[in-house]
Amino acid sequence: MNWKHWTAIVVVLALCCGGVFLMNSNFNNPTGTIQSHYDRASNLDEGGGKAYTSSLSPATVADQIDDDAEAREERSSGGVYYLQYSKHIVAVSPYRGGSKILVHDYRSGYNHYSSVFILWGWSSSPPSPFRGGGPGSGK
Numbered sequence: 001m002n003w004k005h006w007t008a009i010v011v012v013l014a015l016c017c018g019g020v021f022l023m024n025s026n027f028n029n030p031t032g033t034i035q036s037h038y039d040r041a042s043n044l045d046e047g048g049g050k051a052y053t054s055s056l057s058p059a060t061v062a063d064q065i066d067d068d069a070e071a072r073e074e075r076s077s078g079g080v081y082y083l084q085y086s087k088h089i090v091a092v093s094p095y096r097g098g099s100k101i102l103v104h105d106y107r108s109g110y111n112h113y114s115s116v117f118i119l120w121g122w123s124s125s126p127p128s129p130f131r132g133g134g135p136g137s138g139k
Contacts, residue, residue: 030083030090031103033068038101048108049091055098062092065101077116089113 034052038061044051054061062081066074071083071090083090089109091102104112 028069028071028085030065030069030071030085030088033065034090034101034103037064037068041100044095044100044102046102047104047112049102049104049112052101052103053095053098054101058092058094058099061099061101062090065090065092082113082116 038052038054041051041053044053056064058079058081059076062074062076062083065071066083069085071085073084075082075084079094081092083092085106087106089104089106091104091109091113093100093102102109104110
């Protein structure tokens with residue numbers, strides 16, 4: 001084999017490795033955004049989730065988090081906003097005129113709020129980071 005064959009093999013391998021990396025990367029991770037924009041309140045931790053607070057309303061906080069790290073799905077029930085990510089569940093609820101933000105890994109969040117999520121059909125297993133787009137998508 002000559003250098004052209006080896007170059008083609010290296011390029012194909014690099015593209016495959018890059019594709020695997022991108023498929024396994026979670027670019028929609030809300031933890032960095034929440035840690036940098038809201039106040040940590042460990043005394044409010046519950047159900048395996050880490051608590052943060054904000055003086056802003058729950059709707060505003062949920063929108064800000066979703067804008068920075070787009071959630072796979074956002075729902076609300078009883079004034080609490082739930083953001084679903086492939087590895088996390090975030091709940092934003094009213095707290096002292098502002099908001100309490102609870103960041104859970106997916107499984108502990110599902111267990112903590114399962115009575116709400118069952119009604120919406122959210123799975124107890126984390127959703128795939130791949131959004132699909134098979135036949136008929138976009139119609």
